[in-house]
Amino acid sequence: MGERKGTNKYYPPDYDPKVGGLNKFLGTHALRERARKIHQGIIIIRFEMPYNIWCDGCKNHVGMGVRYNAEKTKVGMYYTTPVYQFKMKCHLCDNHYVIRADPANLDYVIISGARRQENRWDPTQNGQVVPETKETQKRLFDDSMFKLEHGSEDKSTSESAKPRLAKLFNRNEETWSDSYTANQKLRAEFRRKNCEQKGLEEKSRTLSKKSSLDIPLLEENEEDNRIARLLSMKPAKTSEENSVEIRARIVSECLLPSANFSRKRETVAVKILESDKPNLGVVLKRRPTAEEEADVKKAKTNVSLVGDYSSSGDSDC
Structure with a gap:
């Protein structure tokens, strides 16, 4: 488009053919605004994003095929192939991407400003047809035996893939028939x-x-809730867990509370009763205290025997 702007059919009256072309006479470049940095070795071109990336500035996703006005600069040579570098500004923020061509691997490398969304995989692992390397192509051209073996392997691979391809085809037909x-x-x-x-x-x-x-x-998830409970030092329980705990406490409580009752004594008693040969221990007789002995003596002296005839003076004889 830039070349078309410089090539027109109108020539001003003061045009001198001795000066040269019309662009030289007007003092302009054929690329116009796209060549404003040509003295620095930079040309503005229309660059198309070769793959999906994530912007380091705004953290947004930029899809493959998005076009930018990029500054194209020559940064080196790969044998006889020039290596170009492209600098462009993100359309969502003020961040700049710097992408360089990689002729050795037939790819583009991100230098700064973004990171690539990894969608690469080994095509041989999912049954894709992979182009032959140059070494294989050379052997196919020079070695007849290798060509025969390679052809037989391709035929066997094709025969083994036919059932799977037929299944995929039938599935596609069933899904998209209507x-x-x-x-x-x-x-x-x-x-x-x-x-x-x-x-x-x-x-x-x-x-x-x-x-x-x-x-x-x-969005919330169970792991975040668990970590939040641990950080607050208040581990929450679900309604089911609380119900089970309350029910177990009610069952373990004694209906007739006693001063000597405790959960520890209950656990020990249950273990003894559930054992095959419960060991109830030796029952020891407690020695009475001095006050208890005095009360017993006092009670003996105050007992009146009914029918004690020795104290009566009357006799039936």
Whole structure:
């Protein structure tokens, strides 16, 4: 587009062909604004993001295919191939990405400003068709025996993959045979998830407003609740656990409370009774105290014997 702007059919009256082209006569570059830093070795180009990234500035996701006006700079050579570096500004914040081409691995490397979202895997592990390396291609061209063996291996791989491919094909046909019903189910699922997401956002917004918080809130989970209880030193229990504990305490309590009753004595007594040969121990007779002996003597002296005839003077004889 820049070249088209410089090439037009209008020539001003004072144009002198001896000066050169029209751009040289006007003192402009064919790329116009895109060449404003060409004296620094920088050209502004339209760069397309080669893969998904995460911005280090705003922590947002930038998808593959998003286009930026990037500053293109030559930073080196890989044999006879130039290595270019691209610098661009995030469209969501003031952060800048710096991405460099990697001709050796046919890839792009992030130098600063972002990190790559890892979606790479080994294609040989999921049955994908992998292009042959240059060494293999060379051997296929030069070695007839290797070519024959390689062809037989490809045929065996194809035969073993046919049942799996047929199963996948039939499954796809069953799922998408009625495109209207499948689309309806997907849209219903998307609407349900969208309503749940809006409900969570509204709840988070209400809680943030109530607590005067200006930070994004994440969803609750059981692990966070457990750690919060441990930090507050107040381990909470569920209603079921509380019910079980209260029931066990009621069952273990004595109906007739005694001053000498305790949970420890109850546990010891239950162990003795549940044993095969309960050892009840030796019963020892307690020695009475001096006050108890005096009370016994006093009681003996005050006893009156009914029918004691020796004290009476009358006689039937």
